Amino acid sequence: MRFQIKDEKLIPQRFFTEDSYRITQIPEILQPPLNPDFPYSRELQQILAGKQLLLDDIPHPLDEIQSHYENGYITYRKGIDYIGKKPMCMRCGNKDQQLFAIFHCSRCGENCFYCRRCIMMGRISECTPLIGWNGPAPNITLPQKIMAWNGKLSEGQQVASDKVVEAIWQKKEWLVWAVCGAGKTEVLFAGIETALAAYKRICIATPRTDVVLELTPRLKEAFPEIRVASLYGGSTDRHLYAPLTIATTHQLLRFYQAFDAVILDEVDAFPYTVEESLQHAAIQARKPSSAMIYLTATPNEKWQRECRAGKRSFTTIPARFHRHPLPIPEFAWCGNWQKQLQKGRLPANVLRWIKDRLESGKQALVFFPHIPLMEKALPLLRKLDSRIEAVHAEDPERKEKVQKMRAKEVPLLLTTTILERGVTFPNIDVAVVGAEDLIFTESALVQIAGRAGRNKDYPDGVVTFFHFGKTDEMLKARKQIVTMNREGVKRGLIDI
Amino acid sequence: MCSRPFRLLDEQFRDGELCHDCTRWEEDPDWQGFLQKNTSIFLYNDFLKEVMAKYKFRGDYVLAKVFADYFKEVTKGWEADLFVPIPLSEERLYERGFNQAEAILTEAGKMPTDILSRVHTEKQSKKSRLERIHLPQVFQIDSQTNLHGKKVILIDDIYTTGSTLRHAAKLLKQAGADTVWSITLAR
Incomplete structure (x- = not known):
């Protein structure tokens, strides 16, 4: 044209x-x-x-x-x-x-x-x-009661929730660094409520469509009379104007100076961290004067450094909602496990670990760095129990298998990093085979360890990193978890 | 004849050397003998489908250069007088910004000859085979180019029923072309 x-x-x-x-x-x-x-x-x-x-x-x-x-x-x-x-x-x-x-x-x-x-x-x-x-913004009529949620926040959540409210009002940038299982979403509710009451337009953005689909019903339930636009590739809400938008970071490319507050969930997740365009999109979607809230369990090293140096405003929630400490990963050397797998064997300690779980009937997630190696291990383990399954990102039956794991029809699920975040099984142990692989970064390992002990009835879980040589990332991950537990105890957020 | 990979085709759809589909065309007195042969560069599968969508519907022109390399490989040694891309309707051309068949020719260093244009503009993919075959001529020849004794090669993106190419081939033959071959990206 x-x-x-x-x-x-x-x-x-x-x-x-x-x-x-x-x-x-x-x-x-x-x-x-x-x-x-x-x-x-x-x-x-x-x-x-x-x-x-x-x-x-x-x-x-x-x-x-x-x-x-x-x-x-x-x-x-x-x-x-x-x-x-x-x-x-x-x-x-x-x-x-x-x-x-x-x-x-x-x-x-x-x-x-x-x-x-x-x-x-x-x-x-x-x-x-x-x-x-460039014309006036669409009119919004507010219901009498904006929020229907009346749950109670933990002490740690409350501190963070107050900070979110403050950041939205003062149009600041704020990082909420909350451990896996802290209950991040509830921390946002008060902030969203006051913002909506002031006719502000809010967006929760996340790199993953799964997360958009999971968050949408939860927010609709918490704010039943507020119109919510749920945006991802192929969504039917694309032309819907709403005071509350939940979108993938990709969809933010279609926004320009729209939001009074952008809440970025799981900032450290792929693909946000590697695609500059998505970071650009998040900035463009904000109004020039607006708030930006970052939510994550695992900020990258640069951000952690900035936090320690006092260059980034942040609040931690160092403890889980159920007031029990995070399970601390154990390290176990397992020799050249790849070579063993090529020969059709699993390292003895890995096998022992798995057998123990199968015998005691405790479900477990076992992470592998690559699909081919995982698929080598699957038939070996199926000899022990034929119900064992394996999933990866491209697996067409991914959803069904995760569902079967939830229904306890699968005693042991082998997986790649695809299940490192977002999924919750109440009572599981977690192992990583080949924790030295480059794919297992500090944040991936913290997330993986965070799968265990999520439920208040089963707050303990064993986390074992089987490795062929310890890496810095493994050490940093363990240190991060230990530090968080220590802070939780110090702040009285963990019962001992 | 239509470049369908024969070994992937079940016996029951074969008629000797031809697939059932080509036989049907060649038995029809209205259509026999116009299109001498078709060559398709790729088999249409999920991967190609994605690449084609990016090329055609998203309009990522650069992919024409990739396709052009394959095009050159496949057409090596062919002697042709004219390369004629299947045209888009005016609306469709505007929507896409470029003609995806013509772009491959251009990138392959061949001179496209735009002698065809569309008579009317309904979307092909919305019609069945029967509807497509019984359509009145969808193309017309615009220029005064002399086609007598010429060997013409038609270029299109996908061979589905073969009706687009046969409509074009019929027209070119009736205007005097000696032989008409076609080449498409996918079959």
């Missing part, structure tokens, strides 16, 4: 004309003043408030969009801008020249750069405008 510039306005042109430009080439985009008498479309308002969409995303005709622009209600922004001579994607923040490509575009009739990094959300090229809303 191209634009002519006429009477201080941009006029869209469907095809190439000599006197028109691609939006990237227009030095300054003129924004007509808001005409208060214009009968604007409520539907467009709902779809566009706080968003940055492509024309193809919007079900309305271009004429209607243009008339809203001419009356000051809609903004056109550049999809691609140049920083000096280099293109940058204004949606995902991509500046890596290798992730731009060029093609002869039938929309603008020229050779057109496009961004490959966020192409899964629709192609942004030099002739693509990002469409946003």
